[in-house]
Amino acid sequence: MYRFTYFDDQIKSMLSDRNAFWDAELVQELSPVLETLKQCGEVEGASCGRKPGVTELVYELRGRSFQITYSVDVARKEIRFYEFKQMSHSIDWRTALEQDLHSGEEQPVYIPQIGDPYKFIRTVELIYCGINTPKDLGIAFGSGAKKDKDLARRGDYLGRPVIEIGLASRYQVEKQSASIYVLTERGQRIAQSNDLETRERLLAEALLGFYPIQMIIEETTYGDNALTKELIQEIISLVTLGDCGGSTVPRRASSLRALVNWVARYAGIPMRRGGDDGFQLYIPYIYGR
Incomplete structure (x- = not known):
C-alpha cells in the first residue's frame, strides 16, 4: 500500500477534506482513482512527463471533474501530489444568480436533505415518466418503508427540492387525496434532453436561482x-x-454545502472556503473539452 504526501498544505486540504472541497460527482469519480493509487501505485490513463523543479517523473490524470498531478516513488511506496484542479464548465453564473425565484413574501424556504444533484435530475426524469406522487417517488428511490405515509415522506425529500428550485410544481388532482408533481418548462427541458451536460447546465442554472445558495x-x-x-x-x-x-x-447543512460545492465547481465560481487551516480563496480551473 502506498502512502500519500503533498506538495503543500493547500493540496493536502483539498484532497483530504472532502466535506469542504468535494461534491457528489468528484466523490464518485475521484475516490476509486485515489483508492487504486493507494493500493497499486498506478492507475490506467495517466500520462507521464516532466515538471520544473521535480526530479522524478510526474504523472497527470484527467477525469471529467478533476485533474491531478503526482509522482510515484516505488522504493519508498510513496505518492506525492503536486496539483489538484477541479474542472468547471462554460456557464454564465453571474446572470443565473440574478434569477429571483424567491417571492418577496416572508415565508420559510425548504432546505433539502439530499445533497446529490444527480438525484434531482433522476427525480425530474421519473416525474416526466409518470412517477409523479410522493409515494411513487419513495418507492422508485428504494425506500424500505412499509407505510404509505412514510413512503410519501421519503419521496417528498426529492420532490420538494425540485419544486423549490423551479423544476416542478405541486398539483392537487380533483377527488384524489394525493397530490402530484408537474414539471415546469425548465424541468421538461431537463427531462427531454438526451445530453448529460445539457441536463447538468440546466440544473446548475436552477440551483443558482435557489435563494439560500444565492446568499451563500x-x-x-x-x-x-x-x-x-x-x-x-x-x-x-x-x-x-x-x-x-x-x-x-x-x-440539511451538509446537503446544502454539497450542492454549493457542486454548482460552484461546475460553474467555476470563485469562492472562499473554510478548512482545517482557516480559509483560502479557491478558484476552479476551466478547461475546454
Missing part, C-alpha cells in the same frame, strides 16, 4: 466570509425564519 455565494464570492458549517447554518436559520430546528439541521 454572495457571502463567499462577493463578501469576506468563508464557506463554513457555521455560515451555512446561519443562512439556514435566516431563510427558514428559524423554522428548521431539531436533528435534521446538520443533515
Whole structure:
C-alpha cells in the first residue's frame, strides 16, 4: 500500500477534506482513482512527463471533474501530489444568480436533505415518466418503508427540492387525496434532453436561482466570509425564519454545502472556503473539452 504526501498544505486540504472541497460527482469519480493509487501505485490513463523543479517523473490524470498531478516513488511506496484542479464548465453564473425565484413574501424556504444533484435530475426524469406522487417517488428511490405515509415522506425529500428550485410544481388532482408533481418548462427541458451536460447546465442554472445558495455565494464570492458549517447554518436559520430546528439541521447543512460545492465547481465560481487551516480563496480551473 502506498502512502500519500503533498506538495503543500493547500493540496493536502483539498484532497483530504472532502466535506469542504468535494461534491457528489468528484466523490464518485475521484475516490476509486485515489483508492487504486493507494493500493497499486498506478492507475490506467495517466500520462507521464516532466515538471520544473521535480526530479522524478510526474504523472497527470484527467477525469471529467478533476485533474491531478503526482509522482510515484516505488522504493519508498510513496505518492506525492503536486496539483489538484477541479474542472468547471462554460456557464454564465453571474446572470443565473440574478434569477429571483424567491417571492418577496416572508415565508420559510425548504432546505433539502439530499445533497446529490444527480438525484434531482433522476427525480425530474421519473416525474416526466409518470412517477409523479410522493409515494411513487419513495418507492422508485428504494425506500424500505412499509407505510404509505412514510413512503410519501421519503419521496417528498426529492420532490420538494425540485419544486423549490423551479423544476416542478405541486398539483392537487380533483377527488384524489394525493397530490402530484408537474414539471415546469425548465424541468421538461431537463427531462427531454438526451445530453448529460445539457441536463447538468440546466440544473446548475436552477440551483443558482435557489435563494439560500444565492446568499451563500454572495457571502463567499462577493463578501469576506468563508464557506463554513457555521455560515451555512446561519443562512439556514435566516431563510427558514428559524423554522428548521431539531436533528435534521446538520443533515440539511451538509446537503446544502454539497450542492454549493457542486454548482460552484461546475460553474467555476470563485469562492472562499473554510478548512482545517482557516480559509483560502479557491478558484476552479476551466478547461475546454
